[in-house]
Amino acid sequence: xxxxxxxxGRSAETSALITVGRGARRARRPxxxxxxxxxxxxxxxxxxxxxxxxxxxxxxxxxxxxxxTDYSGVGTPEFIGAENYIDLAQDPVFYTVLGxxxxxxxxxxxxxxxxxxxxxxxxxxxxxxGKSVARIIFFLPWLISPIxxxxxxxxxxxxxxxxxxxxxxxxxxxxxxxxxNPNLALVLILIVSTWGxxxxxxxxxxxxxxxxxxxxxxxxxxxxxxxxxxxYRIVLPLLRPTSFMVILLTTIGAMKExxxxxxxxxxxPGTSNMFIVQYIYRTGFERADVGYASAASMVxxxxxxxxxxxxxxxxxxxxxA
Amino acid sequence: xxxxRPGTRARTASTGAGAGTRTRxxxxxxxxxxxxxxxxxxxxxxxxxAWFLLSSFKPGSELFSLPLTLFPENWTVSGYxxxxxxxxxxxYFLNTSIVAVVTTVLTVLVSAMTGYALAKYQAxxxxxxxxxxxxxxxxxxxxxxxxxxxxxRDLGLYNTLAGIIVPSIITATGIFMFxxxxxxxxxxxxxxxxxxxxxxxxxxxxxxxxxxxxxAVVLAIFSFQWRWNDYIWPLIVLRDPDRYTLQVALRSIxxxxxxxxxVLLSASVISLVPMLILFAIFQRQIxxxxxxxxxxx
Numbered sequence: 314x315x316x317x318x319x320x321x322g323r324s325a326e327t328s329a330l331i332t333v334g335r336g337a338r339r340a341r342r343p344x345x346x347x348x349x350x351x352x353x354x355x356x357x358x359x360x361x362x363x364x365x366x367x368x369x370x371x372x373x374x375x376x377x378x379x380x381x382t383d384y385s386g387v388g389t390p391e392f393i394g395a396e397n398y399i400d401l402a403q404d405p406v407f408y409t410v411l412g413x414x415x416x417x418x419x420x421x422x423x424x425x426x427x428x429x430x431x432x433x434x435x436x437x438x439x440x441x442x443g444k445s446v447a448r449i450i451f452f453l454p455w456l457i458s459p460i461x462x463x464x465x466x467x468x469x470x471x472x473x474x475x476x477x478x479x480x481x482x483x484x485x486x487x488x489x490x491x492x493x494n495p496n497l498a499l500v501l502i503l504i505v506s507t508w509g510x511x512x513x514x515x516x517x518x519x520x521x522x523x524x525x526x527x528x529x530x531x532x533x534x535x536x537x538x539x540x541x542x543x544x545y546r547i548v549l550p551l552l553r554p555t556s557f558m559v560i561l562l563t564t565i566g567a568m569k570e571x572x573x574x575x576x577x578x579x580x581x582p583g584t585s586n587m588f589i590v591q592y593i594y595r596t597g598f599e600r601a602d603v604g605y606a607s608a609a610s611m612v613x614x615x616x617x618x619x620x621x622x623x624x625x626x627x628x629x630x631x632x633x634a
Numbered sequence: 635x636x637x638x639r640p641g642t643r644a645r646t647a648s649t650g651a652g653a654g655t656r657t658r659x660x661x662x663x664x665x666x667x668x669x670x671x672x673x674x675x676x677x678x679x680x681x682x683x684a685w686f687l688l689s690s691f692k693p694g695s696e697l698f699s700l701p702l703t704l705f706p707e708n709w710t711v712s713g714y715x716x717x718x719x720x721x722x723x724x725x726y727f728l729n730t731s732i733v734a735v736v737t738t739v740l741t742v743l744v745s746a747m748t749g750y751a752l753a754k755y756q757a758x759x760x761x762x763x764x765x766x767x768x769x770x771x772x773x774x775x776x777x778x779x780x781x782x783x784x785x786x787r788d789l790g791l792y793n794t795l796a797g798i799i800v801p802s803i804i805t806a807t808g809i810f811m812f813x814x815x816x817x818x819x820x821x822x823x824x825x826x827x828x829x830x831x832x833x834x835x836x837x838x839x840x841x842x843x844x845x846x847x848x849x850a851v852v853l854a855i856f857s858f859q860w861r862w863n864d865y866i867w868p869l870i871v872l873r874d875p876d877r878y879t880l881q882v883a884l885r886s887i888x889x890x891x892x893x894x895x896x897v898l899l900s901a902s903v904i905s906l907v908p909m910l911i912l913f914a915i916f917q918r919q920i921x922x923x924x925x926x927x928x929x930x931x
Binding site: 350351353354356357358360361362364365367368369371372373375376379386431432435436438440441442443444446447448449450451452453454455456457458459460461463464465466467468469474476479508511516565569571572575576590593594597598603606607610613614617618621 | 809
């Protein structure tokens, strides 16, 4: 790289800087390095910049443009103003889809959080036995694709043939309508997504729990804090950055749930459990109404951005407190 | 840090997160409640998989015959042979492997280079780009599917494996993981290399990248899993059944009007085998991965 020559020219100064130490170097660094290395970092990030422009900026801008057109996937898109958005605002299906997605998100995030944190606590507790085997079992769902997860649970919760209804009937109850009752179908989606999503979040929590200094907990115990107090007053506050990330990622993940639902019940029964990504897929690719689908995409994007901003704000306020 | 309130001294600790024992209760007794909860939960996680696995070894006639039994009465692999013969699994495996391996290699390389630049150089445009990368977590492919599809089509990548590979290379997670890691490597090392006349690229390739091997392994495993299990993007990009990846092919079996459960269960198990092997090999790295510095894709 062309920058090496200048480094050699300044080697005496550079080595002097190294001996000066961090504080001094940090103070002088920004001015110097910003002019010294331009080509090297540019080359390093070049591929990422091109990919970012091609597959994020361009589709983003294009999607915004499409949402104001009647584009059907072929031909030339024609500008129709805000018509798509007006139609969306009057589309009862869109409201159902949006409401279902939000309800699902609202229910699944706490469930994911509690499951992942609880299991992580158990897996790091000194008392529980058989932790290494249990950890592998909890991690198993991570290996299983959402499509296969859908197959597994469909097999287990089949209305007429599933093991679960069979067991319920054996115990004297009536089999539940996992396939024909929309609310039970949603409960099933919640169960499956929690089962599938725990592994990753659990890993995050385990790593974070291990980073909590033992001395804090021991000191608290000497002061007479019980298990719950130690958890609530020490562990939980220290896990806040991880908690924040888990909640943010789970929220975004829930908002764009697709594959597992597709395999489990296809958004059914009927369209009662259709989520927003599925709606976008159907209108855009099956009904070839790209303009309309793009408008729905933009609404989803705005919702995600709002969620992220709210959570970021919330996180900041917590840090100040 | 929150300080503890005094005045609860009288109470003895019940269960807790890894603190030393101070109470007189014997260990096995104390281990009981948490072990019990742990194992009940683990069982809950395991049963669906076990039931699915065992069912796949049942002959078709036994799948629905009451009373249901956990273990097959007659073990058979007929579901597997039918599934393997009826569907072009070899082709699906090949397609998916190409996608997963190529994307993973490129993801690790691009993430390492980008993360390195973001960690070790200072410039306003690097900061701007970093914010752009973080923003991509808000704008996943699912959110802008129709226009992403249009871009891929206009680039001539429709119905090609490259159409799946190229857009998936850049991930905020990977870049973030490498950036955080390279930030922990002292700058002095880089300065010393520069003094020795090593080029910027040489320093990255011969010194920094080998140091980041643990991160590279973790990201590689995660990237492979993402791509192996990917569904929606391959579904949109691929038209030709010969180019289908496993998940898309599987879904076409699930979606069939008359589900042949015996074949579907076996086909699903077959699709899991590579991930199971991967897990068996890299179990330690996966379970100990400190992915805290990264984000999920």
